[in-house]
Amino acid sequence: MGDDNLKRVLVTGSSRGIGKEIALYLAKNGFDIDVHYVGNQTKAIETAEEIKALGKNAEILKFDIKNREECSKVLSDRLYYGIVLNAGIAKDNVFPTLTDDDWDEVIDTNLTGFYNVLKPLVMPMISNRIKGRIITMSSVAALSGNRGQVNYSASKAGIIGATKSLALELAKRGITVNCIAPGVIDTDMIKDVPLDEVKKLIPMRRLGQAREVASLVNYLMSNDASYITGQVISVNGGLYL
Helix, strand or coil, X not given: CCXXXXXXXXXXXXXXXXXXXXXXXXXXXXXXXXXXXXXXXXXXXXXXXXXXXXXXXXXXXXXXXXXXXXXHHHHCCXXXXXXXXXXXXXXXXXXXXXXHHHHHHHHHHHHHHHHHHHHHHHHHHHHCCCCCEEEEECCHHHHHCCCCCHHHHHHHHHXXXXXXXXXXXHHHXXXXXXXXXXXXXXXXXXXXXXXXXXXXXXXXXXXXXXXXXXXXXXXXXXXXXXXXXXXXXXXXXXXXX
């Protein structure tokens, strides 16, 4: 099967926030979307309905990305042109007060989730000669570090290394693997962040918008980006250049 006949993309964590914006942006540009969620079914249904209203197909998938068996059960019989690894969590605290659970849950979700989701999906892409796209989501915290985010920074830095290595392995198959490292994006995830202070650190003096991340995902998913692989692209308004 050629990639011209397969325009389905899985976006993990697409019931809300950046993931939802990515799903809708891709749908507007011709892709069918598998909407993934783990906890909020209502929001996932809303996202799927908005995609269908755009004239594209949407299927809702529920699984926990840190649960390997669950990922394998749901994903093993699926074939995608594109995979966007957007789902992730943060449990912030200064290192001396981090709990074992804070460390394990962030690493297991953000980093091990990379393996759990991609392991059942990559070989079918290769076997079916899909010259597809894999896009991972890291963070400015992986590139510069951030107080109170040792666990999160470690998980997101691991994503960068994994992305680069997988890109080398899949390049000869025509499958690109790239990473986006967002800065401070205006979503519910930053509701407790002191934004007035944070904006002073951003050269552009504003927060990023989810559509600015989604538009980059859309470009990397396109045929125009077929010679770009193994890259980490920041969307951060100049933060920590």
